[in-house]
Amino acid sequence: xxxxxxxxxxxxxxxxxxxxxxxxxxxxxxxxxxxxxxxxxxxxxxxxxxxxxxxxxxxxxxxxxxxxxxxxxxxxxxxxxxxxxxxxxxxxxxxxxxxxxx
Amino acid sequence: xxxxxxxxxxxxxxxxxxxxxxxxxxxxxxxxxxxxxxxxxxxxxxxxxxxxxxxxxxxxxxxxxxxxxxxxxxxxxxxxxxxxxxxxxxxxxxxxxxxxxxxxxxxxxxxxxxxxxxxxxxxxxxxxxxxxxxxxxxxxxxxxxxxxxxxxxxxxxxxxxxxxxxxxxxxxxxxxxxxxxxxxxxxxxxxxxxxxxxxxxxxxxxxxxxxxxxxxxxxxxxxxxxxxxxxxxxxxxxxxxxxxxxxxxxxxxxxxxxxxxxxxxxxxxxxxxxxxxxxxxxxxxxxxxxxxxxxxxxxxxxxxxxxxxxxxxxxxxxxxxxxxxxxxxxxxxxxxxxxxxxxxxxxxxxxxxxxxxxxxxxxxxxxxxxxxxxxxxxxxxxxxxxxxxxxxxxxxxxxxxxxxxxxxxxxxxxxxxxxxxxxxxxxxxxxxxxxxxxxxxxxxxxxxxxxxxxxxxxxxxxxxxxxxxxxxxxxxxxxxxxxxxxxxxxxx
Numbered sequence: 111x112x113x114x115x116x117x118x119x120x121x122x123x124x125x126x127x128x129x130x131x132x133x134x135x136x137x138x139x140x141x142x143x144x145x146x147x148x149x150x151x152x153x154x155x156x157x158x159x160x161x162x163x164x165x166x167x168x169x170x171x172x173x174x175x176x177x178x179x180x181x182x183x184x185x186x187x188x189x190x191x192x193x194x195x196x197x198x199x200x201x202x203x204x205x206x207x208x209x210x211x212x
Numbered sequence: 213x214x215x216x217x218x219x220x221x222x223x224x225x226x227x228x229x230x231x232x233x234x235x236x237x238x239x240x241x242x243x244x245x246x247x248x249x250x251x252x253x254x255x256x257x258x259x260x261x262x263x264x265x266x267x268x269x270x271x272x273x274x275x276x277x278x279x280x281x282x283x284x285x286x287x288x289x290x291x292x293x294x295x296x297x298x299x300x301x302x303x304x305x306x307x308x309x310x311x312x313x314x315x316x317x318x319x320x321x322x323x324x325x326x327x328x329x330x331x332x333x334x335x336x337x338x339x340x341x342x343x344x345x346x347x348x349x350x351x352x353x354x355x356x357x358x359x360x361x362x363x364x365x366x367x368x369x370x371x372x373x374x375x376x377x378x379x380x381x382x383x384x385x386x387x388x389x390x391x392x393x394x395x396x397x398x399x400x401x402x403x404x405x406x407x408x409x410x411x412x413x414x415x416x417x418x419x420x421x422x423x424x425x426x427x428x429x430x431x432x433x434x435x436x437x438x439x440x441x442x443x444x445x446x447x448x449x450x451x452x453x454x455x456x457x458x459x460x461x462x463x464x465x466x467x468x469x470x471x472x473x474x475x476x477x478x479x480x481x482x483x484x485x486x487x488x489x490x491x492x493x494x495x496x497x498x499x500x501x502x503x504x505x506x507x508x509x510x511x512x513x514x515x516x517x518x519x520x521x522x523x524x525x526x527x528x529x530x531x532x533x534x535x536x537x538x539x540x541x542x543x544x545x546x547x548x549x550x551x552x553x554x555x556x557x558x559x560x561x562x563x564x565x566x567x568x569x570x571x572x573x574x575x576x577x578x579x580x581x582x583x584x585x586x587x588x589x590x591x592x593x594x595x596x597x598x599x600x601x602x603x604x605x606x607x608x609x610x611x612x613x614x615x616x617x618x619x620x621x622x623x624x625x626x627x628x629x630x631x632x633x634x635x636x637x638x639x640x641x642x643x644x645x646x647x648x649x650x651x652x653x654x655x656x657x658x659x660x661x662x663x664x665x666x667x668x669x670x671x672x673x674x675x676x677x678x679x680x681x682x683x684x685x686x687x688x689x690x691x692x693x694x695x696x697x698x699x700x701x702x703x704x
Contacts, residue, residue: 116400120400123393123396127389127393130389131386134382134386140378140382143382144382147382147385147386147389150386150389150390150392150393151389151392153393154389154392154393154395154396157393157396157397157400158396158399160400161396161399161400161403164400165403167403169347169399169404169405170396170399172347173346173347173350173395173396173399173405176347176350176351177350177392180350180351180358183354183358184354184358184381184385184388187358187361187362187381188378188381188382188385190362191361191365191374191377191378191381192378194365194368194374195374195378198368198371198374200371200374200375204382207375207378207379
């Protein structure tokens with residue numbers, strides 16, 4: 111097997127997952143939050159493909175391709191919601207969405 | 213010359229038919245949204261979605277009858293067994309209830325899409341419970357979740373609905389991403405995706421493997437709205453259209469808990485010592501957080517949302533027990549819980565349609581006398597949640613505690629009993645405001661637009677929910693036998 115070992119792929123995937131998690135928790139704009147969610151999903155994809163290469167099996171790669179399709183569907187719903195928000199002139203800020211609380 | 217021979221897997225169409233029936237219903241509803249004239253579109257879509265759910269339930273019952281042995285289908289990615297079939301019957305039943313509850317909704321736009329998404333969400337749940345590997349688990353989860361995100365936000369003229377949709381999307385996707393990363397780690401530790409293959413591949417307590425398992429549990433707990441992963445539940449339940457809340461509270465919880473049971477017992481039996489403690493801790497957290505937060509609520513939908521968090525705690529006790537009595541207890545508990553939950557939100561929907569505004573304990577005052585049927589039904593549902601006799605809720609709790617006793621979790625039983633005692637206070641607060649407080653003459657409680665139109669579909673749904681809630685008390689033995697047959701397909 112050429113190139114860096116699986117450990118490196120997993121290390122990068124873990125760092126990406128951490129960045130994505132931090133983004134979802136700390137950022138206030140729903141757009142950036144959606145972006146961070148994509149980073150989390152892609153971190154998992156990298157881990158899947160890395161492991162797939164280690165085991166020389168295609169299972170992980172098939173999984174990663176399915177995840178990409180799902181991620182696209184998810185982001186379509188998210189962006190659609192954000193468009194609906196802007197049309198109703200609602201603030202695009204997660205912290206000020208407080209109509210529902212108690 | 214190249215001989216083109218691709219080994220095609222044998223597809224068991226009968227096992228897939230419940231999900232396919234609902235997909236067909238969803239496609240027909242979407243076509244109806246374009247081709248059927250507006251005047252009959254609501255009737256057409258509701259009839260198609262209702263037929264789809266009924267057909268899915270009947271097909272799942274046929275699968276239940278014909279699958280005494282567990283079979284793995286399509287490259288071991290799907291499971292055909294009685295556990296999946298029984299849960300599919302439940303989901304189909306809750307779907308029919310949701311269609312009936314939705315009928316009287318004053319929705320003018322997106323009628324076809326609404327029923328299409330409801331059927332699609334049901335199809336996703338039915339696919340999800342038959343998942344046999346980590347890929348189908350993730351696909352099923354996202355399939356029904358994405359449909360539910362849109363359903364929650366479908367009332368685009370209400371800010372609350374949009375807000376709930378975005379919150380559900382963000383927190384739900386976060387949970388899915390955690391589950392996905394856990395799946396990737398489990399795959400890395402074992403080199404396998406199938407639940408049975410993972411069980412056979414494990415040897416040592418690899419940290420990668422345990423981390424993967426923990427993240428899968430957390431991801432599923434988000435969907436089951438168990439504390440500390442429940443923070444979306446009250447906001448989403450309150451903001452979503454009430455029929456959608458009724459469907460989510462019953463069906464999503466049922467599938468998430470059954471799949472949690474299946475994954476943990478099938479894929480991770482050697483780590484049972486670790487996960488049963490983790491599940492017990494989540495159960496206690498759900499009981500404590502759900503009950504304490506419910507005590508402080510005045511909005512009835514939020515109160516029921518926190519109550520659903522604490523009910524998830526009871527059902528997680530059954531999973532933590534890790535024995536076949538626990539499996540039976542979970543499957544039995546889901547029947548009265550789901551019926552009572554869908555029914556309670558249906559009663560809230562009835563009051564909401566009369567008032568045209570949110571239902572709080574104050575706006576329910578004296579309503580039980582005005583509307584004796586709805587009041588009595590709500591009474592039954594609250595008693596079922598609290599676990600009073602003559603409702604299935606009592607027997608469900610009894611079985612859950614028996615399973616915990618058999619597993620030696622005596623402190624879980626103590627916490628469960630205390631939680632039940634606390635929960636009586638807020639469940640009876642609903643009954644108290646229905647009957648014990650006379651309605652004060654308040655101008656803001658005048659029914660919008662005079663006397664409300666009768667809604668036989670809603671009354672039928674509530675009546676059916678009452679029958680199931682009470683009937684599950686009197687027909688315990690047949691139901692437990694069914695649950696016992698379903699649990700046989702798990703390797704306890």
